[in-house]
Amino acid sequence: xxxxxxxxxxxxxxxxxxxxxxxxxxxxxxxxxxxxxxxxxxxxxxxxxxxxxxxxxxxxxxxxxxxxxxxxxxxxxxxxxxxxxxxxxxxxxxxxxxxxxxxxxxxxxxx
Amino acid sequence: xxxxxxxxxxxxxxxxxxxxxxxxxxxxxxxxxxxxxxxxxxxxxxxxxxxxxxxxxxxxxxxxxxxxxxxxxxxxxxxxxxxxxxxxxxxxxxxxxxxxxxxxxxxxxxxxxx
Numbered sequence: 059x060x061x062x063x064x065x066x067x068x069x070x071x072x073x074x075x076x077x078x079x080x081x082x083x084x085x086x087x088x089x090x091x092x093x094x095x096x097x098x099x100x101x102x103x104x105x106x107x108x109x110x111x112x113x114x115x116x117x118x119x120x121x122x123x124x125x126x127x128x129x130x131x132x133x134x135x136x137x138x139x140x141x142x143x144x145x146x147x148x149x150x151x152x153x154x155x156x157x158x159x160x161x162x163x164x165x166x167x168x169x
Numbered sequence: 170x171x172x173x174x175x176x177x178x179x180x181x182x183x184x185x186x187x188x189x190x191x192x193x194x195x196x197x198x199x200x201x202x203x204x205x206x207x208x209x210x211x212x213x214x215x216x217x218x219x220x221x222x223x224x225x226x227x228x229x230x231x232x233x234x235x236x237x238x239x240x241x242x243x244x245x246x247x248x249x250x251x252x253x254x255x256x257x258x259x260x261x262x263x264x265x266x267x268x269x270x271x272x273x274x275x276x277x278x279x280x281x282x283x
Contacts, residue, residue: 066209090269101259101274102212103171109269146212152269156225159212 061085064147064160073169077134081147081160084128088149088158091123093132096144096162105145106132137167172196175260175275182250183283190245190278192260198273200266201243203235206257206277218243219266250282 064081071077079093089110094102106121108114114121122131130147144162172195182188194201203215217225218237232254234246243260257277263270 062211092269092271094272094274099276099279101171101173101175101261101276102272103274104271107271148212150269152267154224154267156214156217156227157269157272161209161211 061158062147062149062160064163066161066163068164068166070166070168071137073137073139073167075137075167077132077137077141077165077167079132079134079145079147079163079165081130081149082128083130083149083158085149085151085158086125086128087151088128089152090150090157091121091130092148092157093119093121093130094146094148094159096146098143102146139167139169142166171273171275173260173262173273173275175258175278177278178276179279179281181281181283182247184250184252186250187246187248189247190258190260190280192243192245192275194241194243194260194262194273196262196264196273198262198264199240200263200270201237201240202261202263202272203243203245204259204261204274206259212259216245217266224266247280250280252282255280255282 093106096102120133146162147160205213216235236244260275261272
């Protein structure tokens, strides 16, 4: 079983929609959870960073971690065409353990 | 800009060529990484350097040879590559190694092996 599962999409939504991106993970030792955004022909950039369970909000973005169900979510409110990118979830248990990435979900927000 | 610069942005090479990818970080970080990104696959960690010392090599074929002369520069030397090595090669850095550190990525080198 892969450690981090992510539906690759693609996902296409109209401008203004609420977007929900999700990942599941199998390693119960994971404590750090991240979302990276990758625009076409660019490297990934860190969007959200969460330690342990709970919600974290930053502007239109909310990251949610449910450790009981091993579920990671990213919500985008009032989505904009500039949000069109591939979103990668990633987790690690910390220490010297490597960061494990999902395959990424390609999102298109249509004007 | 993320503070991590990779050159070249694009590279086409034959299977018998030797080439090098270069990465430079201007963030004062102590750890640097090489990742491989292929279509429909998760990012694959190739090499990790901490304070210029290689600390991880994830079973990468010997045709890929990393070099870290100082904490700001990282190279990936390529020789006798295979077509399946065509991918986006990403360099990243973090302040220190481990503990869920936040990675800062460069824009990558898109490599095509003919």
